[in-house]
Amino acid sequence: MFYLPSSQNYTGWWGGGNxxxxxxxxxxxxxxxxxxxxxxxxxxxxxxxxxxxIIAQEADYxxxxxxxxxxxxxxxxxxxQNLVDxxxxxxxxxxxxxxxxxxxxxxxxxxxxxxxxLRWDSKNNWALLMMGNIFAKFKNDxxxxxxxxxxxxxANPNDNITINNIGANLMQxxxxxxxxxxFCQAIxxxxxxxxxxxxxxxxxxxxNDLQSAFYSSLLAIKLNKNKDVLYQNSVNxxxxxxxxxxxGADKTLFREYLHQLEFEGGTEIDVVEDxxxxxxxxxxxxxxxxxxxxxxxxxxxxxxxxxxxMHELVHLDFVIQARNAGLNHLFTATPQNRVAFLETVQPTxxxxxxxxxxxxxxxxxxxxxxxxxxxxxxxxxxxxxxxDFLYNEFPELRPYxxxxxxxxxxxxxxxxxxxxxxxLSPATILxxxxxxxxxxxxQFKVLFGLDFIKDFNSTAAELHKxxxxxxxxLEYKDNRKPSEEFxxxxxxxxxxxIDGYFQxxxxxxxxxxxxxxxxxxxxxxxxxxxxDDLPFKEKEMEKFQNTQEEIGLNMAVVMFMVDxxxxxxxxxxxxxxxxxxxxxxxxxxxxxxxxKNYIIGSIANKxxxxxxxxxxxxxxxxxxxxxxxxxxxxxxxxxxxLAITMHKPK
Numbered sequence: 001m002f003y004l005p006s007s008q009n010y011t012g013w014w015g016g017g018n019x020x021x022x023x024x025x026x027x028x029x030x031x032x033x034x035x036x037x038x039x040x041x042x043x044x045x046x047x048x049x050x051x052x053x054i055i056a057q058e059a060d061y062x063x064x065x066x067x068x069x070x071x072x073x074x075x076x077x078x079x080x081q082n083l084v085d086x087x088x089x090x091x092x093x094x095x096x097x098x099x100x101x102x103x104x105x106x107x108x109x110x111x112x113x114x115x116x117x118l119r120w121d122s123k124n125n126w127a128l129l130m131m132g133n134i135f136a137k138f139k140n141d142x143x144x145x146x147x148x149x150x151x152x153x154x155a156n157p158n159d160n161i162t163i164n165n166i167g168a169n170l171m172q173x174x175x176x177x178x179x180x181x182x183f184c185q186a187i188x189x190x191x192x193x194x195x196x197x198x199x200x201x202x203x204x205x206x207x208n209d210l211q212s213a214f215y216s217s218l219l220a221i222k223l224n225k226n227k228d229v230l231y232q233n234s235v236n237x238x239x240x241x242x243x244x245x246x247x248g249a250d251k252t253l254f255r256e257y258l259h260q261l262e263f264e265g266g267t268e269i270d271v272v273e274d275x276x277x278x279x280x281x282x283x284x285x286x287x288x289x290x291x292x293x294x295x296x297x298x299x300x301x302x303x304x305x306x307x308x309x310m311h312e313l314v315h316l317d318f319v320i321q322a323r324n325a326g327l328n329h330l331f332t333a334t335p336q337n338r339v340a341f342l343e344t345v346q347p348t349x350x351x352x353x354x355x356x357x358x359x360x361x362x363x364x365x366x367x368x369x370x371x372x373x374x375x376x377x378x379x380x381x382x383x384x385x386x387x388d389f390l391y392n393e394f395p396e397l398r399p400y401x402x403x404x405x406x407x408x409x410x411x412x413x414x415x416x417x418x419x420x421x422x423x424l425s426p427a428t429i430l431x432x433x434x435x436x437x438x439x440x441x442x443q444f445k446v447l448f449g450l451d452f453i454k455d456f457n458s459t460a461a462e463l464h465k466x467x468x469x470x471x472x473x474l475e476y477k478d479n480r481k482p483s484e485e486f487x488x489x490x491x492x493x494x495x496x497x498i499d500g501y502f503q504x505x506x507x508x509x510x511x512x513x514x515x516x517x518x519x520x521x522x523x524x525x526x527x528x529x530x531x532d533d534l535p536f537k538e539k540e541m542e543k544f545q546n547t548q549e550e551i552g553l554n555m556a557v558v559m560f561m562v563d564x565x566x567x568x569x570x571x572x573x574x575x576x577x578x579x580x581x582x583x584x585x586x587x588x589x590x591x592x593x594x595x596k597n598y599i600i601g602s603i604a605n606k607x608x609x610x611x612x613x614x615x616x617x618x619x620x621x622x623x624x625x626x627x628x629x630x631x632x633x634x635x636x637x638x639x640x641x642l643a644i645t646m647h648k649p650k
Contacts, residue, residue, distance in 0.1 A: 064096065073100050091121030099130055107138045128152035129162050136169045145169055160189035164196045176203050194223040198234050205241055214241045214399050221449035235450065242399035246304055253396070254310045261313060265320045268293040271309055273300040279375070280408065281308035283315050287511075303407045304400035307390070314386040318485065327483035328507040331378045333370075335555065340500045341370045348426045369429055374502050376436040381488035384443055384473045385480060391447050402448050409444055412437035413455055432496045434458055438466035439473075465495070554639055560615030561636075561643035567603070567616075569649055573624050578602060580620035583613065619643075 060079050067076035077100055084093045098113035111134060117127040128148050136145035146169060152162040167182030180203050186196045201216030220234035258269050267286050274297035281298040289295070296312045298305050322328035342349075345366055352362045387405065390397055415421060416434040438456055445451045453463070469492055476484055486504060493499040568576050579602045586600070598608040600616070608616065618636050621629050 061093075068096065068100060073104060076100060089120050091117045091119075091124045091127065094120065095124055095127040095130070098127065102130065102134060102138075107134050110134060123155040125152050125156045125159055125162065128155060129159075129165060132162075132165060132169075136165075136172065142169050142173055158189055160186040160193055160196070163189065164193065164199070167196075168199060171199065171203065176206060179203065192223050194220040194230060194234065197223065198230060198237070201234075201237055201241070205237070205244075210241055210245045211396065211399075214238060214245065214402075217241060218398075218402075218448060224449075238402065238448075242304075242403050245399040246306075246403065253306055254313060257310065257313055257394075261316055261320065265294075265316065269296065269313070269316070270294070271296045271298070273298060275299055275301070278371075280404075281305070281312050283312040285316070285319070302404070304402075304404040307397060307400035307404035310390060310394065310397060310400075311383075311386055314389055315382070318382070318385070318482070322483040322486075323507070325482040326508060329483065329486045329489075329504050330507050330510050331374075331489070332503045332505065332510075333374055333501065334503060335559075337501050337503065338367075338370055341373075342366060345369065345426045345429065348424070352424070365424070369425065370501065373429060373433060373498060376433060377493045377496075377498060377502060378489055380436040380439055381469075381473065381492060382485045384439070384470075384488075385477060385485050387443060387447065388477050405440075405444055405448070406450070409437075409441055409452055412440060413452060417455070417457055431459075431462060432498060435462050435466045435469070435496065438463060439469050442466060442470045443473075469495075554611075554636075556611050557615050557636055557639045558643050558646070560612045561619050561640060562646050563612075564616045564619035565643060565647040568619065568623055569647075575602075576620050577624035580617070580624050583617045583620060586613075615639075 060083055064076045064079045064083070067073075067079070077097070080093060080097050080100070083090070084097065087093065094113045094117035098110045098117060101107075101110035101113060111131065114127050114131050114134075117124050118131075121127070129152050132145040132148035132152065134145075135141045135148065139145075146166065149162055149166045149169070152159065153166075156162065163182050163186040167179040167186065170176075170179035170182065180200065183196050183200050183203070186193065187200070190196075197216045198220035201213045201220060204210070204213035204216060217234055217238035221231065221238060224231040224234060254271075258271070262268055270293050272295065277297050277299065280302045281296065284291075284295040284297065286292060286294050294316060296309055298308050298312075302308060319328055349362055349366065352365070357365075387401065390401055416430055416437055422430065434456055435458075438453065438458055441452050441456065445453065456462075458466070469488075472491070473488060476488065490499065490504055493502070579600060582600060582602055586598070598610070598613045600606070600608065600613070603616075614634070615636075618629070618632065618634050618640065621632060622640060
């Protein structure tokens with residue numbers, strides 16, 4: 001931009017068509033709403049620019065535009081009328097006044113000003129466009145509106161907004177095919193105009209092309225920077241179309257992917273309804289439950305449940321990839337992890353005691369906090385990869401994903417902003433949970449355009465941390481290698497100082513430690529070791545004992561032994577011996593380490609896990625038949641010594 005001295009003439013030698021040259025020079029030297037006077041005499045061109053007027057009126061002009069944008073029409077009209085009085089030949093001043101009057105509802109007076117705008121500049125594209133809008137929307141005179149639109153296109157054939165409005169008027173007349181051609185032409189000129197995408201979504205929905213309607217609605221949401229009426233209409237359209245898609249779609253769209261994973265993983269997969277699970281859906285890996293099949297459980301009445309099933313299947317897909325690379329990890333929490341967590345929430349526990357909350361309710365509340373935070377620590381980073389994968393690899397699933405993630409975002413929002421939750425929960429735990437929820441909200445905004453970030457009422461530090469986490473995910477997502485998602489699980493937990501609440505362990509190493517259960521299960525088929533192949537048994541025992549040396553004390557066995565010592569402490573030796581032989585006889589059928597419902601007939605109203613019953617097995621023989629314990633070859637000597645010191649006879 002530059003200014004020229006007052007009324008100074010600039011001349012030069014030109015040749016060629018005068019009309020075209022005049023028009024191009026006017027465009028080139030136009031400054032805002034101020035157009036120069038260009039005249040051509042013989043071969044000389046004179047350009048007159050009224051610099052003092054420009055300088056004097058420019059500030060008021062820009063102030064008027066700002067006031068209009070803020071909706072302060074009263075003050076804007078005062079300034080604008082002054083500009084019109086001083087420079088009545090300026091087309092743009094009249095055009096802006098016409099737009100203000102139209103917005104205020106005075107269409108007749110608006111038309112008068114727009115006519116004046118066109119009188120001084122018949123090619124004022126915005127004035128032509130506004131005239132078309134008024135006749136189409138307020139006069140219901142579509143033919144007249146189209147004449148103004150046609151003139152606007154002649155003035156500027158590459159104006160996408162004019163083309164969009166022509167399409168809108170054709171739509172209003174029910175001429176959807178013709179309207180769609182104009183909208184598509186507008187998109188080619190400017191693909192970032194949300195109004196056009198919204199209109200295409202409307203037409204697609206009318207034509208029952210619901211996937212296209214949903215796609216266009218999402219674009220209208222993403223491209224709209226203002227939460228105006230168009231934005232809200234786009235959101236409503238996206239929800240309505242997504243619900244229509246789900247209502248009429250095939251409910252087994254996940255089957256093809258499921259069969260692919262069965263082939264790649266070599267294990268069958270069952271999908272079952274379960275209203276009792278604590279989360280919307282979960283997958284139970286066959287290896288962890290000693291089953292022949294993987295099991296996906298889901299809440300049947302959850303919105304767009306097909307997305308939840310697919311989500312869990314991607315979990316399995318990632319596990320298969322990681323296992324093939326020997327890098328899969330298991331997420332576990334030990335009693336020690338739980339104790340570490342409980343130490344951090346003691347102030348909250350004390351507050352609940354003062355409120356006379358029952359002890360059982362306090363325990364349940366604290367355990368819920370512990371389990372909930374660990375679920376977020378494990379799932380949030382992995383879920384980002386899963387949702388990105390689903391969005392890009394299964395576009396037909398997006399309507400399901402949209403509704404399902406929206407429901408989850410709302411649940412997470414309520415969980416960290418509810419007044420009662422804030423009052424009762426430890427502030428530090430609530431803050432960490434909010435950060436994980438914010439990460440999910442950041443991804444939802446990127447994928448679907450809806451922004452709930454401000455609704456979380458987060459601190460600047462919380463939002464900054466969530467953004468750091470999401471940016472770290474972005475660094476990984478396009479080139480993710482098997483198991484890399486576990487790096488984010490660990491990194492983020494360390495950043496939030498909650499890595500002491502869980503264990504993330506290589507699955508191969510974990511399974512190796514669990515060989516104790518496999519060995520003992522086989523051992524119980526012959527509890528006295530009389531029928532086993534001796535060389536094989538010695539080899540297995542050596543392997544088992546080496547494993548025990550690697551992991552040190554098994555604290556679960558120790559605690560179960562303390563329980564056994566307390567149970568047996570006042571019992572006659574003969575009664576203990578009876579139980580010892582009963583466990584030994586039951587052991588001839590083998591103990592399943594994953595079973596949790598063993599029953600010992602002599603011990604009423606008690607159920608045992610595999611590890612629990614082995615602790616009773618060892619203790620009962622140690623108390624009643626100590627001379628035979630060595631033949632059991634259970635390497636629990638150190639556990640038993642520790643259990644003895646922990647046991648306090650009553």
